[in-house]
Amino acid sequence: MNLEKGHYKEIEALTEKENGPVLVRNIQTKEFFVRKKYALTLQNRLEKLSLITHPHLPKIEEIVTSNNELWLYEEFIHGKNLQEYIQLNQQLPTETTLEIAKSVTEALVVLHEKNLIHRDIKLTNIMISNDGVIKxxxxxxxRFYDGTKDTDTVNLGTLGFAAPEQFGFAETDERSDIYSLGVVLNVCLTKNYPKDQLTTNVYLKDIVQKSIKLDPSNRFQSAKDMQAAIHQQLTLLKLEKNRPQPKQKISLEKKQSVSKPPIKKKVAQNQLNLITRYVPGFRTNQLWKKITASFGYLCILFGYSVMLSTGTTLDRFLEGITFTVIFILPFIILTNFLSIKKWIPFIHSNKLWAVCCGWLLVGICWFVLSGITIQIFENLYSPEFIEQRELNSTDSKT
Known part of the structure; x- marks a missing residue:
């Protein structure tokens, strides 16, 4: 595109670098974007990148060329980069690290299918949005990869994360991105580069070790291969978590010597972590949101108690499902519980009309589902329950 930069109002610089990324706002749509300056030599690659729409890649709004300068406007991601996230946590859980790896490999698969090599995968280039989406x-x-060069024309990348071939030993390809991601995963688990401390994590050590082989032919040969290995380990981890633990026999002497407070403290901490990670209203640790959420949850409990107070077991079961569909389902979607929004089409677009279409689709689906639920269940209630409900309705009108 060849549009004027005047469409945007500068808000603030996002780094202290000269010509670094700047937060801007579209004057017409009021949407926020990040403006970045690139070399004109990257125009073809960036235009090809702008055609890609993927939940784990930022959406490029437009590319502006003016006076031999190239400016890119892309989606502004509210959240923290992986380096900041690690600094806030003593150690990333294995499952979190695997989920990050899964998301990044999904993005790499799409890039590599277009022969695009990222070449600078590192902690600060992986974002975790406030909704928990990895970008x-x-x-x-x-750069483009065509397999015809012995080395890269320009050697780019970040020391510590870049593959050896990025420093002039060979042409970079998709296996270079795999190397960098392997280093990232090791840092997530140990807070150290592999040369200083190699992870011993049972689920990830083999993946990391294979990813960071010096010889590219000994690494995963594609992002899809690495993705499959990550998916396998993630599945094993979830199966292990769900497996019931065997009961251990313990002698009276040992039982008396067990320190109960630390165990209770650990259980309480784990429960607190689950709340702050998954429960809407508590994820951002803001007091006003906690208070609002607590009041909302009390209203939900009260609603369930009213709906389930009369009728037969079947009546109460049907009322519970109806209440869930009509009230709880919209709550789950609006609060993005378990990152459910990433599965909803259009709403992640930077175009207002697309977002409106996405939410309109959600509203229509909810309305239809609610109507079908009510219509089907109406014929399943007991006569006594229907009579009581009609009596209550008559009393409320009088």
Whole structure:
């Protein structure tokens, strides 16, 4: 595109670098974007990248060329980069690390299918939005791979994360991104580069070790291969978590010597972590949201208690489902419980009309589902329950 930069109002610089990314706002739509300056030589690659729409890649709104300068406007992601996230946590849980790896490999599969190599995968280039969505960002070093060169024309990448071939030993390809992601996973688990401390995590050590082989031919040969290995380990981890633990016999002497407070403290901490990670209203740790959420949950409990107070077991069961569909389902979607929004089409677009269409689709689906639920269940209630409900309705009118 060849549009004027005047469509945007500068808000603030996002880094202290000269010509670094700047937060801007579209004057017409009021949407926020990140403006970045790139070399004109990257125009073809960035235009090809702008055609990609993927939940784990930032959406490129437009590319502006003016006075031999290239400016890219992309989706602004509210959240923290992976380096900041690690600094806030003593150690990332294995499942979280695997989920991050899964999301990044999904993004890489799409890039590599277009022969686009990222070449700068590192902690600060992986964002975690406030909704828990992983995004691979920053395409300063992106290049086409055609397999015809012995080495890269320009050596780019970040020391510590970049593959050896990025420093002139060979042409970079998709296996270079795999190397960098392997280093990222090791840092997530140990807070150290592999050369300083290699992870011993049972679910990830083999993946990391294979990813960071010096010889590219010994690594995963594609992002899809690495993705499959990650998916396998994630499945094993979830199966292990759901497996019932065997009861252990313990002698009276040992039982008396067990320190109960630390165990209770650990259980309480784990429960608190689950609340702050998954429960809407508590994820951002803001007091006003906690208070609002607590009041909302009390209203939900009260609603369930009223709906389930009369009728037969079947009546109460049907009322519970109806209440869930009509009231709880919209709550789950609006609060993005378990990142459910990432499965909803259009709403992640930076175009207002697309977002409106997405939410309109959600509203229509909810309305139809609610109507079908009510219509089907109406014929299943007991006569006594229907009579009581009609009596209550008559009393309320009088």
């Amino acid at each position: 691979l960002i920053d395409f300063d070093a992106i």
